[in-house]
Amino acid sequence: MRVKVSSLEGKKDEQVELPKVFAEDVRPKIIRRAVISAQSSRVQPKGVNSRAGMETTAETPPKGSGSTRVRRVKGQGYHAAGRGAWAPQTAGGRRAHPPKSERDKAEKINKKEKNLAVRSAVSATKDLDLVSSRGHVIDEIDLLPIVVEDEFEEIKKTREVKEVLESLGVWKDVKRAKEGRSVRSGKGKMRGRRYKKKVGPLLVVGEDKGIIRGSRNLPGVDVFLVDELSAEILAPGGVAGRLTVWTESALEKINERFSK
Template sequence: MDIEVISTDGEEKGKIRLPEVFESEVRPDIIKKAVLSAQSSRIQPKGAYPRAGMETSAETPQKGSGQTRVRRIKGRGYHAAGRSAWAPFTAGGRRAHPPKLEKKEKERVNKKEKDLAIRSAISATKELKMVASRGHEIDGIDNLPIVVDDDFEEIKKTKEVKEVMERLGVWKDVERAKKGRSIRSGKGKARGRKYRRKIGPLLVVGQDRGIFRASRNLPGVDLALVDEINVESLAPGGTPARLTIWTESALEKVKERFSN
């Protein structure tokens, strides 16, 4: 399949043959599984001390003392006096089922499934209907994926990146991402993640020659080297078909990486 290569001026520069990986079958189920595996691998293990609440001088009251025979911390005149240190069914006692370190949190995925997922996610970037159904603004765009020449990698000013995106017809999607920022509901507001944001275009380049610095402040826009792209960047949240802009050199490296 041939695709047009667009210059930074917005004019057609020529055509390029898409790598065979773009012909792969789109498998949303495998993509979702690979994304969940990547997300779960970042979970930090946590657990309670196995002997929490048991290393005290607590004793059980004797028979006939008129007290419930539950172990109590020794002491007098301080807040822990008379409180159970061992039984999980009493107020102030240890937890019955605390978090355990040995719990397996990571979602495992086979190597072949992982490879199939990245191929499938790359192939989904050329599907117009899937990209539109994901919520991206692609009015005026007739063919996907969008391929630009390598001069795009040398842009060093955000204003110039905006001008190129306007010529490519993807700036509306950046504006959608900017307007879509909202305040998160729940306790996450107090934990360093106050805002939720929309996902905008992904820029995949072969080499950073200034484009990273120029595009880092654009809302919703992510930029990645072709050697570092993964399923999460191509299908955030496990939903495939992200609006993606490729450079010529990036496609050449994709061809080398997924040649087999």
């Protein structure tokens, strides 16, 4: 399959051959499994103290003291004095099976399966129906994937990046991402994740010559090198079909990456 290469002004003159990876079957379940594996590997371990309830001054009252022989905290005049220690025989007791920090909660995935998920997610970027169903605005786009000449990688100014994205018909999706920011409901607002943001276009380049600097202030836009691509980047949330712009050198490198 051949696809037209767009200039920075949006003109389509020359054509290039798409790598074979774009002919891969789209496997939604495999992609979702790879994304869940990546997300679960970042879960912070949590668990109770292994010595919970043991580090206390509590002692068992002697026989004949007139009180139940349950270990009680020593002292007087403060809130814990006389309280029954946290032990199996007291009301409530310890949790039977509390969370254990040593437990590995990462979802395992085979290397071949993970590689298949990335190839499948790459192939999904050329499907207009999948990209549209994700919510991307592609009214001005007739054919995917979008390929742009390598001079795009050298742009260092946000204004110039915006002009190129407008000529490619992608800017409407950036505006959608900008207008889609909303305040999160619930306690997440207090925990460093106050805003929910929309996912915008993905720019895949062969080499960073300034494009990351030029695009970093655009809402929802991500720039990645070919070697950094993963199923989670290409299919945020495990849903394939992210609107993606490729450079010519990126297509060459992705051909090398998946032809090994």
